Amino acid sequence: MRNGSGDAGTGWTPTGHCTLFVCDIIGFGKRTDHVQGHLRIVLYEALKSGFEASGMPLDGCYQEDRGDGVIVVLPPSYDPARLAHPLPDHLRGSLRRHNDIAAEHARMRLRIALHSGPLESDANGIVGTTVNHVNRLLDAPSFKKVLADIPADLGILVSDEFYRDVIREGRGAVDPTEFRPIDVRLKETDTTAWLSVRAAPPPAGSPSGAPATVGPLPSGHTEPSGHTPPSGPGLNARHRTRQADETELPALFEIVDRLMDIPLLTTAEGRQQIVDALRKEIAIRVPRRAQPHLDIHSIVRTCLEFPEGLQEFLSLVHAYAGESSQVQALDDTVARLTRRTP
Structure with a gap:
């Protein structure tokens, strides 16, 4: 599926400096065809309601279907900071409501990657190193490892460019302290990206546990070069x-x-x-x-x-x-x- 209708219905096509949102369903390929079809319906409903609630109607964005996920490109009139807040919270709410009533094999978790950069379009869709980079963030082994270790509803990995331009300034209700740096090494990509994991709160009375937004990473994660946890007294x-x-x-x-x-x-x-x-x-x-x-x-x-x-x-x-x-x-x-x- 491709949708380049634009927020004014004028046939807007991504070009120049753009902001990309890409997501996929964790463990999608391990599900049966019937469950995959159901999860795709749930995903698109969650995206539609989440983008709408965040003040970014999805109909105004360019979209490409990925089978197990979606690529969304924001039009220039949309504020990219809304991808960091409040969109993840709206999506997490949709996932929680779905997972509360779904059987184990039909529950859904999401990986999300955000990136901004120059983009071009041709007759077949969007193209360029910006598209390659955001997809590699989504597929980064370090990202997948974190979400394998933490039973979170969703994880967000943002590029260093997006972090510097949008998150570091704390625009709107965005909280930079929710993001932690990790190394991303995949194919020709060797960079630092910034991770936020949205996990469920600990059970009542639990002596410890992950808060609703988990910044610190579990054991076994990959820290950026030169970024060493302290060991002193x-x-x-x-x-x-x-x-x-x-x-x-x-x-x-x-x-x-x-x-x-x-x-x-x-x-x-x-x-x-x-x-x-x-x-x-x-x-x-x-x-x-x-x-x-x-x-x-x-x-x-x-x-x-x-x-x-x-x-x-x-x-x-x-x-x-x-x-x-x-x-x-x-x-x-x-x-x-x-x-x-x-």
């Missing part, structure tokens, strides 16, 4: 893969509160000065936020992901903010939290 060791459970979050928030007391860090220029001074592998991973409190939270969480990252950050705070009662209060807080951390 104290708070750094407790924040491997940037995950914070219920006992860690108060400590993190307390550190952020003390940082917010430091005048330098309340300004965008001051925070940027410190981020720029961090070692490159940390600085390029920091998801920046417009609000000061959220921005500091992102910086600290990223630093905690690297060996000695927090110590490096605190040293830079001392260097740029100077000695003051606020900086001393920060040091006291970190020392107290580190001592009580098992």
Whole structure:
């Protein structure tokens, strides 16, 4: 199926810089023909309602059927940020409602890839390296491995270009901290992409489990080159893969509160000065936020992901903010939290 009707019904055909959404049904080829046909109906209904609810009517998009999934190209009038939020939540809701009443062999999970880049069309459809790249993201072994390890309704893998242009800025309700970098190596593709896994909440009373949006990756995943989880003592060791459970979050928030007391860090220029001074592998991973409190939270969480990252950050705070009662209060807080951390 091809649909290039465009949002104004003017025969819009993808060309130039475009944003692509591509999805497929996990384990589709293992189902019987009857189940495959049923899942295709469920998928198209979910996409139609999800795009509509997200303010992007699917009839206004260019579409190509993939058998086990769909390629969708947004027209220029649609905001690509809506592909990151709220579309995944609408799709997850549709999947949950379907899976709640479906037999095991008819349940559905989705892989989704997002990418932006130059695109061309011919009489047979869309073509170009942008199409190749988004399809390789979808088929990346590292992506498939994560979703094999986590019983999630859907996973979203976005290209580095899409992350930089759309997600990193936190446009609308998009939360950059929901995405984590992973390596993608497939055919001629060797790149970093950004992953968000939408898993079910843990059972009530469970001591631990995956939250509704899972950023950290399970054991056995592929981290980007130079992106090494911390192994040192104290708070750094407790924040491997940037995950914070219920006992860690108060400590993190307390550190952020003390940082917010430091005048330098309340300004965008001051925070940027410190981020720029961090070692490159940390600085390029920091998801920046417009609000000061959220921005500091992102910086600290990223630093905690690297060996000695927090110590490096605190040293830079001392260097740029100077000695003051606020900086001393920060040091006291970190020392107290580190001592009580098992």
